[in-house]
Amino acid sequence: MATTELHERSTDHGALAAVERRARELLSREGVISDHQRLRTYECDGLAHYRVTPALVVIPEDAEQLAGVVEACAHNRVPFVARGSGTGLSGGALPHAEGVLVVTSRMRAIREVRPQDQRAVVEPGVINLDVTRAAAPHGYYYAPDPSSQQICSIGGNLAENSGGAHCLKYGFTSNHVLGAELVTPQGEIVEIGGAAPDTPGYDLLGAVVGSEGTLGVVTSATVRLVRLPEEVRTLLVGFETTDHAGAATSAIIAAGILPAAIEMMDALAIEAAEAAVHCNYPAGAGAVLVIELDGAAAEVAAEFDEVERLCRDNGSFEQRVATDPTDRALIWKGRKSAFAAVGRISPDYIVQDGVIPRTALPEVLKAIAELSESSGVRVANVFHAGDGNLHPLVLFDDSVEGAGEAAEKVSGAILDLCIGHGGSITGEHGVGVDKAKYMPRMYDEDDLDTMQLVRCAFDPDNVSNPGKIFPTPRLCGEVPGRHKGVHPLQDAGLAEVF
Amino acid sequence: MSAGTLDQTARDAVASACAQVDDAAPADAVDGVAPALVARPSSPDQVAEVLRAAAAHRLTVVPRGRGTKMTWGLPPASADLVLDLAGLDRVLDHAAGDLIVAAQAGARLRDVQDAVAGARQRLAIDETVPGASIGGTLATNVSGPRRMLVGTARDLLIGITVVRADGVRAKAGGRVVKNVAGYDLGKLLIGSYGTLAVITEALFRLHPLEDARRWVTVEVDDAGRAHEAASAVVHAQAVPTAVEVDWPAGSGGTRGTVSVLLEGRPQGVETRARTVASLLGSGAQGSEEEPAGWAAYPWGEGDVGLKLTFVLSGLGDVLGAARESGVHVRGSAGTGVLYGSVPGDDADAVGSALGRLREVCGRHQGHVVVVDGPAEVKRSVDVWGTVPGQGLMQRVKDQFDPEHRLAPGRFVGGI
Ligand SMILES: Cc1cc2nc3c(=O)[nH]c(=O)nc-3n(C[C@H](O)[C@H](O)[C@H](O)COP(=O)(O)OP(=O)(O)OC[C@H]3O[C@@H](n4cnc5c(N)ncnc54)[C@H](O)[C@@H]3O)c2cc1C
Numbered sequence: 001m002a003t004t005e006l007h008e009r010s011t012d013h014g015a016l017a018a019v020e021r022r023a024r025e026l027l028s029r030e031g032v033i034s035d036h037q038r039l040r041t042y043e044c045d046g047l048a049h050y051r052v053t054p055a056l057v058v059i060p061e062d063a064e065q066l067a068g069v070v071e072a073c074a075h076n077r078v079p080f081v082a083r084g085s086g087t088g089l090s091g092g093a094l095p096h097a098e099g100v101l102v103v104t105s106r107m108r109a110i111r112e113v114r115p116q117d118q119r120a121v122v123e124p125g126v127i128n129l130d131v132t133r134a135a136a137p138h139g140y141y142y143a144p145d146p147s148s149q150q151i152c153s154i155g156g157n158l159a160e161n162s163g164g165a166h167c168l169k170y171g172f173t174s175n176h177v178l179g180a181e182l183v184t185p186q187g188e189i190v191e192i193g194g195a196a197p198d199t200p201g202y203d204l205l206g207a208v209v210g211s212e213g214t215l216g217v218v219t220s221a222t223v224r225l226v227r228l229p230e231e232v233r234t235l236l237v238g239f240e241t242t243d244h245a246g247a248a249t250s251a252i253i254a255a256g257i258l259p260a261a262i263e264m265m266d267a268l269a270i271e272a273a274e275a276a277v278h279c280n281y282p283a284g285a286g287a288v289l290v291i292e293l294d295g296a297a298a299e300v301a302a303e304f305d306e307v308e309r310l311c312r313d314n315g316s317f318e319q320r321v322a323t324d325p326t327d328r329a330l331i332w333k334g335r336k337s338a339f340a341a342v343g344r345i346s347p348d349y350i351v352q353d354g355v356i357p358r359t360a361l362p363e364v365l366k367a368i369a370e371l372s373e374s375s376g377v378r379v380a381n382v383f384h385a386g387d388g389n390l391h392p393l394v395l396f397d398d399s400v401e402g403a404g405e406a407a408e409k410v411s412g413a414i415l416d417l418c419i420g421h422g423g424s425i426t427g428e429h430g431v432g433v434d435k436a437k438y439m440p441r442m443y444d445e446d447d448l449d450t451m452q453l454v455r456c457a458f459d460p461d462n463v464s465n466p467g468k469i470f471p472t473p474r475l476c477g478e479v480p481g482r483h484k485g486v487h488p489l490q491d492a493g494l495a496e497v498f
Numbered sequence: 499m500s501a502g503t504l505d506q507t508a509r510d511a512v513a514s515a516c517a518q519v520d521d522a523a524p525a526d527a528v529d530g531v532a533p534a535l536v537a538r539p540s541s542p543d544q545v546a547e548v549l550r551a552a553a554a555h556r557l558t559v560v561p562r563g564r565g566t567k568m569t570w571g572l573p574p575a576s577a578d579l580v581l582d583l584a585g586l587d588r589v590l591d592h593a594a595g596d597l598i599v600a601a602q603a604g605a606r607l608r609d610v611q612d613a614v615a616g617a618r619q620r621l622a623i624d625e626t627v628p629g630a631s632i633g634g635t636l637a638t639n640v641s642g643p644r645r646m647l648v649g650t651a652r653d654l655l656i657g658i659t660v661v662r663a664d665g666v667r668a669k670a671g672g673r674v675v676k677n678v679a680g681y682d683l684g685k686l687l688i689g690s691y692g693t694l695a696v697i698t699e700a701l702f703r704l705h706p707l708e709d710a711r712r713w714v715t716v717e718v719d720d721a722g723r724a725h726e727a728a729s730a731v732v733h734a735q736a737v738p739t740a741v742e743v744d745w746p747a748g749s750g751g752t753r754g755t756v757s758v759l760l761e762g763r764p765q766g767v768e769t770r771a772r773t774v775a776s777l778l779g780s781g782a783q784g785s786e787e788e789p790a791g792w793a794a795y796p797w798g799e800g801d802v803g804l805k806l807t808f809v810l811s812g813l814g815d816v817l818g819a820a821r822e823s824g825v826h827v828r829g830s831a832g833t834g835v836l837y838g839s840v841p842g843d844d845a846d847a848v849g850s851a852l853g854r855l856r857e858v859c860g861r862h863q864g865h866v867v868v869v870d871g872p873a874e875v876k877r878s879v880d881v882w883g884t885v886p887g888q889g890l891m892q893r894v895k896d897q898f899d900p901e902h903r904l905a906p907g908r909f910v911g912g913i
Pocket of ligand 1: 045089092104124145156163165212213217339429
């Protein structure tokens with residue numbers, strides 16, 4: 001696939017120089033990078049075929065430094081992009097050629113772990129898994145568990161509203177963040193939400209989580225800690241076809257069981273995982289399900305029997321149970337390494353992320369198979385079956401003329417399938433730069449315009465991660481119906497109420 | 499503007515936007531503020547028409563669902579028009595296999611529950627105010643005991659359709675539980691008290707109805723004991739659906755209760771109920787019946803209703819302060835959200851109780867809000883208190899409703 005160079009580098013070096021001067025005043029030497037060679041190491045995130053070298057990289061140590069740089073950016077109208085660990089898969093942290101990349105890798109303190117309040121307060125660069133590591137000695141953990149949890153940052157998780165295998169039962173990042181300190185695109189430091197539930201006023205945090213760095217930079221987060229379950233049982237089940245596995249999934253949900261996770265992999269994905277990590281999944285399976293039940297031991301035991309039965313009733317030919325952490329880890333290894341594993345069976349691949357209503361699964365899988373057949377492009381399917389979040393891996397060989405384009409086409413057609421079934425173009429990887437062009441297929445002009453009212457409230461000058469999410473920016477000055485002069489309520493003699 | 503001063507052209511414009519427009523009756527007053535007109539649209543299109551007409555004539559508009567919470571928040575600064583959404587009362591779509599339901603804003607929460615119960619499912623929001631609509635439930639962010647296990651509206655709403663102050667219709671989210679495409683406007687609308695846009699339709703994720711349920715309750719007579727009992731269950735692994743406290747006002751020695759709801763499979767519930775009973779301590783009793791006052795606010799007609807929030811370690815202090823201030827509190831001890839009731843006949847007493855509780859909840863990182871009460875009492879106290887991020891909230895309001903015509907003055911910071 002061709003490397004896409006976005007935003008041709010141009011003009012205003014004066015503004016940028018002013019920001020750099022300010023950054024050097026505020027930050028230590030190592031915190032400001034302007035050397036071209038070193039800048040290039042930041043040219044992409046996890047979606048490596050988009051590459052842009054930033055004009056400047058800053059790595060602040062605290063919120064004040066970060067706010068100072070953002071304020072200088074705002075003042076000089078220089079765009080900035082936040083970056084955590086750079087594992088994002090939609091180009092959300094793709095730098096701006098004339099802008100500043102604000103990296104949070106030196107803001108990694110876990111400030112508070114308060115199991116008695118079920119809260120932790122962490123800086124944005126803290127690695128997801130480290131929150132759980134800090135909480136575990138107290139019998140608690142941080143529930144959102146993206147497969148990248150060993151490397152991705154909490155700031156990035158907030159920005160993407162990241163999910164994970166267990167969000168079927170436990171929800172996404174937005175369900176586990178209660179408060180944040182935000183550096184607004186003007187460079188103010190603002191508290192939103194709080195440690196206690198239901199902070200009065202608009203749920204600004206609800207808007208910021210999932211906004212992909214377009215509403216400012218999060219410099220601290222107050223997150224919920226969840227009590228570790230008394231019992232966890234993981235079941236690996238082999239089926240002849242994805243249809244059987246899909247039917248079993250539906251039967252489990254219909255029985256009123258809410259497992260912590262139900263993950264599916266098809267034959268090609270299993271082949272890749274086998275090659276990469278030797279996970280020893282059932283031989284000859286056309287699909288496997290990884291089903292995890294957790295909770296109070298008495299409850300898990302009752303549900304478990306039923307899940308086993310429902311899988312058998314729907315044609316499973318092999319079931320393996322893991323109750324201890326080592327066996328569980330082995331089952332999960334195959335699933336969690338699936339993206340990278342595909343590298344073993346194909347030189348290049350696209351990780352797609354789309355969502356469908358779960359009941360549409362058999363139909364959509366059939367359509368994907370047909371797409372694959374007619375185009376000759378192989379597709380390995382890995383997904384969160386419980387909530388209909390598909391991760392088709394579209395395989396290609398970039399050294400073959402036109403293969404990249406063919407893969408792109410199949411990948412795009414899969415998104416159309418999702419939209420056609422009332423689903424979404426992204427369940428957890430975000431829109432970023434990659435899917436902005438698909439947004440108008442899901443939302444009409446008025447929907448997008450209304451979303452951007454939020455953008456205009458937070459970032460009227462469009463300096464915070466511009467060019468992401470929305471295909472066309474809204475001009476914030478143009479508020480329809482905005483009038484000048486006396487307010488109607490003032491007119492009516494009611495203005496003193498305000 | 500009041501009923502008398504709304505000019506004829508504005509009246510005609512609203513009347514032609516929607517089939518049913520009437521002069522307001524005394525019962526249509528919004529917390530004491532008399533509107534001129536009530537529009538009763540029967541479709542989202544008509545809602546948009548009415549709002550366009552209101553925009554053209556710069557009318558202030560207060561949305562109303564089933565009218566069960568019109569005295570919540572502050573009285574509006576002005577209400578030319580009440581936009582009554584009771585006519586948008588349909589449960590649109592229940593996809594049982596996908597565990598989702600769509601409903602119009604005027605549908606009652608109860609109607610939605612009835613529609614999904616046949617498939618042994620529920621929308622996991624407690625009906626804390628009988629007869630409440632979906633739109634009003636969202637706009638005031640109502641929650642009950644069940645929030646401990648499943649969260650609140652923000653954790654259940656997956657899609658929303660609104661009409662803006664300028665009459666433009668817009669949607670966000672969708673029909674699937676997992677979706678990160680675009681901003682989550684639904685979350686902004688939840689708890690916005692009608693000040694940002696008018697909700698016309700909402701989509702929710704559903705939960706399965708459990709086979710068995712059991713309450714385990716213990717009586718306690720001091721705040722420290724109540725805290726210990728609740729904490730023992732909260733930090734254990736029995737996965738309760740709810741941990742509630744009911745703590746009447748009164749002198750020392752007045753008894754309160756800590757109640758735990760367990761739901762699940764019959765055997766599981768049986769075993770967990772035994773565990774919970776031993777955690778709660780001697781005297782804990784199991785029951786198939788819900789305790790008195792379950793999922794109901796403690797206040798009645800004429801009382802002032804409060805919402806208190808705090809981090810979990812503050813429970814004992816908050817209960818202690820409530821009793822000393824003569825405030826009956828009840829609510830989710832397991833999440834740190836209690837509701838309080840004070841008699842509304844003495845504004846000074848309300849003010850001093852509020853001050854004391856704000857100090858204690860503030861110390862435990864929370865807030866106290868006056869939810870409901872007589873308008874004159876609400877005018878004499880700080881209803882919303884100091885809230886972080888008010889400047890940003892004002893900017894959001896200015897974008898969505900630049901002329902401040904939607905429920906003006908009902909919300910935080912005069913929004
Ligand atoms: C192998 C692999 C597996 C993955 N598995 C999953 C998965 O299971 N579930 C899932 O949801 N995702 C998954 N991802 C995607 C990715 O890991 C997540 O999106 C993650 O949250 C990104 O975190 P990051 O720190 O790398 O963020 P980055 O990539 O650095 O940034 C992501 C976005 O967040 C913004 N941002 C970063 N920090 C801040 C901040 N402090 N304030 C405001 N905005 C900020 C950036 O501007 C950008 O828009 C996977 C990625 C890989 C490579």
